Amino acid sequence: MPQQAACLTLTQVRYAVGSGPRRRGAEGAAVKEILAGVDLTARRGEVTALIGPNGAGKTTTLSCAQGLLRPSAGEVRLLGQDPFRAGAQLRARVGVMLQDGGLPQSVQPKRLLAHVSRLHRDPWPLTDLIDRLDLGSFLTTNIRRLSGGQKQRVALAAALVGRPELVFLDEPSAGLDPQSRQMVFELIEHLRGLGLGIVLTTHLLEEAQRLADSVFILKDGVVVRHGTVAELTNGHSSSHEDDAAPTSRRLVFASPRILTRAELESAPLPLELDGDASNKAGARWAVYGVTSPQQLNALSQWWEAMDLMPAEISFEARTLEDVFWEVSTP
Ligand SMILES: Nc1ncnc2c1ncn2[C@@H]1O[C@H](COP(=O)(O)OP(=O)(O)OP(=O)(O)O)[C@@H](O)[C@H]1O
Numbered sequence: 001m002p003q004q005a006a007c008l009t010l011t012q013v014r015y016a017v018g019s020g021p022r023r024r025g026a027e028g029a030a031v032k033e034i035l036a037g038v039d040l041t042a043r044r045g046e047v048t049a050l051i052g053p054n055g056a057g058k059t060t061t062l063s064c065a066q067g068l069l070r071p072s073a074g075e076v077r078l079l080g081q082d083p084f085r086a087g088a089q090l091r092a093r094v095g096v097m098l099q100d101g102g103l104p105q106s107v108q109p110k111r112l113l114a115h116v117s118r119l120h121r122d123p124w125p126l127t128d129l130i131d132r133l134d135l136g137s138f139l140t141t142n143i144r145r146l147s148g149g150q151k152q153r154v155a156l157a158a159a160l161v162g163r164p165e166l167v168f169l170d171e172p173s174a175g176l177d178p179q180s181r182q183m184v185f186e187l188i189e190h191l192r193g194l195g196l197g198i199v200l201t202t203h204l205l206e207e208a209q210r211l212a213d214s215v216f217i218l219k220d221g222v223v224v225r226h227g228t229v230a231e232l233t234n235g236h237s238s239s240h241e242d243d244a245a246p247t248s249r250r251l252v253f254a255s256p257r258i259l260t261r262a263e264l265e266s267a268p269l270p271l272e273l274d275g276d277a278s279n280k281a282g283a284r285w286a287v288y289g290v291t292s293p294q295q296l297n298a299l300s301q302w303w304e305a306m307d308l309m310p311a312e313i314s315f316e317a318r319t320l321e322d323v324f325w326e327v328s329t330p
Contacts, residue, residue, distance in 0.1 A: 004043035007197035013074035036221040049208040052218035095164035120162035166197040253310035268298035
């Protein structure tokens, strides 16, 4: 498949507080580097997900990408322009949905959307947007009185009403119930089909795994891994830290009984409870880094030493969540 055109590129973007071009003269100011050289490309017709632990710099990256913050160094090109210097014309081509919604509180969604719609030359037909996001039942309720999930959907509608070429979504499905989340997923897939570039941050790794064409994992202000979900979960990352990426799948076994601390400590390879399971009879344990028959043998000897016959053994493909944990754990 031919590669889609880039709609956003960040090249070695740095952002520091307590320094920066305007404050260079302020001697002795403590400098905190929040972004330490972020490289990122987002393409039209693709969903690009930015994931990473709290404080990794995701929101700061989006703010630099949108031109809300001026990087201390590096380059941002948003639809071919520098977003920090660009005028209203560029802003009209970009939709932004902020993490806290950023909505006026004492307005009804209907009035807000009609107002935003009038600001654009070729707005999305409001009836269609209202239908797709199921806003009909609370269109005339003041935004202040809406639930968190309803506000999220209004914020998403406001970001889309101008038919942007690129949309930034900061945690678009945070706080949504499963039904609303599904609605938002379907809308994002629809937007991708229309050829929009979609850049989103999320803490929901299933969401990134399901939606994203391209994933960037940020940690301590740098991209530590990036690639498609398949590339990342197979251990092939396009990042410069490639060499450190493990290439194994994980082995999962079900233990017929609780494992003692001493038994866990004597395991030949790192062991973790699978998902949100607890250490009980029947619990599934994941073993990472099984890449050779020798390691499999060591594991088997460990089971023998503990007189433990697993109720189930399987190799499973790694998920984005596994990759995330590998990257985020110190
Ligand atoms: N203006 C500022 N002054 C000082 N520190 C800041 C400033 N802006 C952001 N930070 C710090 O920079 C780090 C990155 O913040 P950012 O909001 O970009 O992270 P994030 O990945 O979006 O986090 P979260 O997942 O919690 O939303 C945090 O430690 C934050 O406290």
